[in-house]
Amino acid sequence: MQPNKRYLFTPGPAPVPPEVLLEMARPIIHHRTPEFSAALDQARERLKPLFGTRSEIILLAASGTGAMEAAVNNLLDPGDAAVFVNGGKFGERWGRLLKAYGMVGHEIRVEWGRAVRPEQIEQALRDHPETRAVFVQASETSTCAVHPVAEIAAITRRRDTLLVADGITSVGVFEQRMDDWGVDALVAGSQKALMLPPGLAMIALSERALERAGKSRAPRFYFDLPRELRLQREEHTTAWTAAVSLVLGLNKALELIHDETLPRVFRRHALMAEATRAAAPALGLKLLAPENPAPGVTGILVPEKVDGSKVVRSMRDRLGVGVQGGQDQMKGRLVRIGHMGYVSPFDMLIAVGALEIALKEQGFHFTMGAGVAAVQEHIARDAAS
Amino acid sequence: MQPNKRYLFTPGPAPVPPEVLLEMARPIIHHRTPEFSAALDQARERLKPLFGTRSEIILLAASGTGAMEAAVNNLLDPGDAAVFVNGGKFGERWGRLLKAYGMVGHEIRVEWGRAVRPEQIEQALRDHPETRAVFVQASETSTCAVHPVAEIAAITRRRDTLLVADGITSVGVFEQRMDDWGVDALVAGSQKALMLPPGLAMIALSERALERAGKSRAPRFYFDLPRELRLQREEHTTAWTAAVSLVLGLNKALELIHDETLPRVFRRHALMAEATRAAAPALGLKLLAPENPAPGVTGILVPEKVDGSKVVRSMRDRLGVGVQGGQDQMKGRLVRIGHMGYVSPFDMLIAVGALEIALKEQGFHFTMGAGVAAVQEHIARDAAS
Numbered sequence: 143m144q145p146n147k148r149y150l151f152t153p154g155p156a157p158v159p160p161e162v163l164l165e166m167a168r169p170i171i172h173h174r175t176p177e178f179s180a181a182l183d184q185a186r187e188r189l190k191p192l193f194g195t196r197s198e199i200i201l202l203a204a205s206g207t208g209a210m211e212a213a214v215n216n217l218l219d220p221g222d223a224a225v226f227v228n229g230g231k232f233g234e235r236w237g238r239l240l241k242a243y244g245m246v247g248h249e250i251r252v253e254w255g256r257a258v259r260p261e262q263i264e265q266a267l268r269d270h271p272e273t274r275a276v277f278v279q280a281s282e283t284s285t286c287a288v289h290p291v292a293e294i295a296a297i298t299r300r301r302d303t304l305l306v307a308d309g310i311t312s313v314g315v316f317e318q319r320m321d322d323w324g325v326d327a328l329v330a331g332s333q334k335a336l337m338l339p340p341g342l343a344m345i346a347l348s349e350r351a352l353e354r355a356g357k358s359r360a361p362r363f364y365f366d367l368p369r370e371l372r373l374q375r376e377e378h379t380t381a382w383t384a385a386v387s388l389v390l391g392l393n394k395a396l397e398l399i400h401d402e403t404l405p406r407v408f409r410r411h412a413l414m415a416e417a418t419r420a421a422a423p424a425l426g427l428k429l430l431a432p433e434n435p436a437p438g439v440t441g442i443l444v445p446e447k448v449d450g451s452k453v454v455r456s457m458r459d460r461l462g463v464g465v466q467g468g469q470d471q472m473k474g475r476l477v478r479i480g481h482m483g484y485v486s487p488f489d490m491l492i493a494v495g496a497l498e499i500a501l502k503e504q505g506f507h508f509t510m511g512a513g514v515a516a517v518q519e520h521i522a523r524d525a526a527s
Numbered sequence: 528m529q530p531n532k533r534y535l536f537t538p539g540p541a542p543v544p545p546e547v548l549l550e551m552a553r554p555i556i557h558h559r560t561p562e563f564s565a566a567l568d569q570a571r572e573r574l575k576p577l578f579g580t581r582s583e584i585i586l587l588a589a590s591g592t593g594a595m596e597a598a599v600n601n602l603l604d605p606g607d608a609a610v611f612v613n614g615g616k617f618g619e620r621w622g623r624l625l626k627a628y629g630m631v632g633h634e635i636r637v638e639w640g641r642a643v644r645p646e647q648i649e650q651a652l653r654d655h656p657e658t659r660a661v662f663v664q665a666s667e668t669s670t671c672a673v674h675p676v677a678e679i680a681a682i683t684r685r686r687d688t689l690l691v692a693d694g695i696t697s698v699g700v701f702e703q704r705m706d707d708w709g710v711d712a713l714v715a716g717s718q719k720a721l722m723l724p725p726g727l728a729m730i731a732l733s734e735r736a737l738e739r740a741g742k743s744r745a746p747r748f749y750f751d752l753p754r755e756l757r758l759q760r761e762e763h764t765t766a767w768t769a770a771v772s773l774v775l776g777l778n779k780a781l782e783l784i785h786d787e788t789l790p791r792v793f794r795r796h797a798l799m800a801e802a803t804r805a806a807a808p809a810l811g812l813k814l815l816a817p818e819n820p821a822p823g824v825t826g827i828l829v830p831e832k833v834d835g836s837k838v839v840r841s842m843r844d845r846l847g848v849g850v851q852g853g854q855d856q857m858k859g860r861l862v863r864i865g866h867m868g869y870v871s872p873f874d875m876l877i878a879v880g881a882l883e884i885a886l887k888e889q890g891f892h893f894t895m896g897a898g899v900a901a902v903q904e905h906i907a908r909d910a911a912s
Contacts, residue, residue: 168548169533173540204593238748
């Protein structure tokens, strides 16, 4: 079977709604016009509740890694000490970024699938009192786990230590309360819950982070946050040529999100995550992050004797249902099912249904349909509530 | 009159063909799939003749400035000496980039609208024999002028000095012979002759530039060219999440370009430029760059007593014909008409026709229609040839 209709349940890029695709397919406009400025202003304003901040959101023409880089070289000087949580591929990236810019990165290594414990942050800050910033993932996409950002912020906000959180698979997925928690920088990307193609990154800075950014001596040009903020706030345009169609699409996507209302968006993501997670035990499988699972992506461990890469390839290439495997140490051992943005709980019947078929092909024994039934049960319970 | 149909003759973003808009409006795909890899490979291959190189083209999810930054921090070490030609806003940007990354930039200042003379390069390299690279614009978009890249390359290729050219409004507009001339790095952007929305940048490196990039000690992460090249060549994907829809759109745009054939594309751009330039004297106006005009954008000086900003605003907001004014020192003194990519010579009847109407409104005296007639005459002559 090579189906004509295909599904995308990868943890980014995630599906883009037709309304957004059509908005982006309109004739292009110039980035220094009143029309573009109006869309930019509106999109930046509409983003604030998703970040949980009254601060200005800064848009960058880049993928999420660009905004991660901006957090590093705008908030720290070369030689500055930082603590970073390495509990997956994206946590590791903080370490590589810090190294690239000559900062001293103190690593807190966390087993894949686990959350960092706030005591570990406390301890690291005691060991390295000169630490200027802590870097963490609000949601670690590679392990499908969340870290306790609010608790970490409760530690950093009492000190002269900034907290930088990667919210690429968190913003728009579950509630972020940047201001209330005391997060100093929150990073997002377009291709997840914001329902856009990749190519647009966002970052919001707290007041003290912005002050630090104004003094940073690390080299930067394309990702110069104080400059971008000034231009976006005062001139209603971007420093460099904006990713025009993505900004217009973002504004449309945010209109859809606010039409649905944020509480419902968050509840939908929670339901999709719970339903998908429930499929694992029903199939006799385990989750990679059972204690602190991410609401945007679910990581299911494949059985010992099954090659996860084959499962993923079969789902994608033969069944037309795109999911992702594990990265690095989890290669071949994990199936990651994304449920972010333009995805409905019913879609998880398809994701889990295809997973079952691919597992059966690989010789794994279970009751076909048990996972799908678990998903369905969760949807039914929610519908009745 | 507030027309329903609007035109975009800005020097980027330039119009995007419907075929490309529709290609980008297809359901999004993941960037680590055979389907995306095939499009990436094909687009990178199809770009080579536009750059005039057998080298690999590297794609970056950024606007053109990102690729300019990549040229600086991948090819030079902090403290290295460089010569840059500052004959406009983008030449000035080379200087700011060099400064941001701690290089020593020796400026060759050129009057706006003029071309740098090869002797000036020779002299600068005599004055600063330690120079590791020369930075120049193949086409300086702010002044609508070209610099003699081939002649400059004839100087740099004999030495251990790299030549970096900004081809953002040159690639796909007129012939670039990177390999034959001996250009070491050529930068391009998506939103000009490549007929795409902004958000994708490209750079090609000569063999010696690539070798230098492998050794550079300047800080970089998002714009790490050796890493990107390795992944794009060997893994058929990008280091960071690709701007998927722009890459698919690029491949489509390049298909259109090669269907038209490159010689015809270049000839069409030359005709549009000649026809647009001819309108200036017909209206009693002067060009900013009469001796070395750019084939992608024409800069017409507005008469002394006319406020060019009003002309541009009237054309854009009242007549629906988007053009750009001057930047910095040319603010209010220049009208820039872009003719790149998805534009036909007949479109210049509209651009010049609207310019005439806006000039008349501002009280400038001339024979209405004289500029339009000059455009028409050039098209007729070309059609008859």
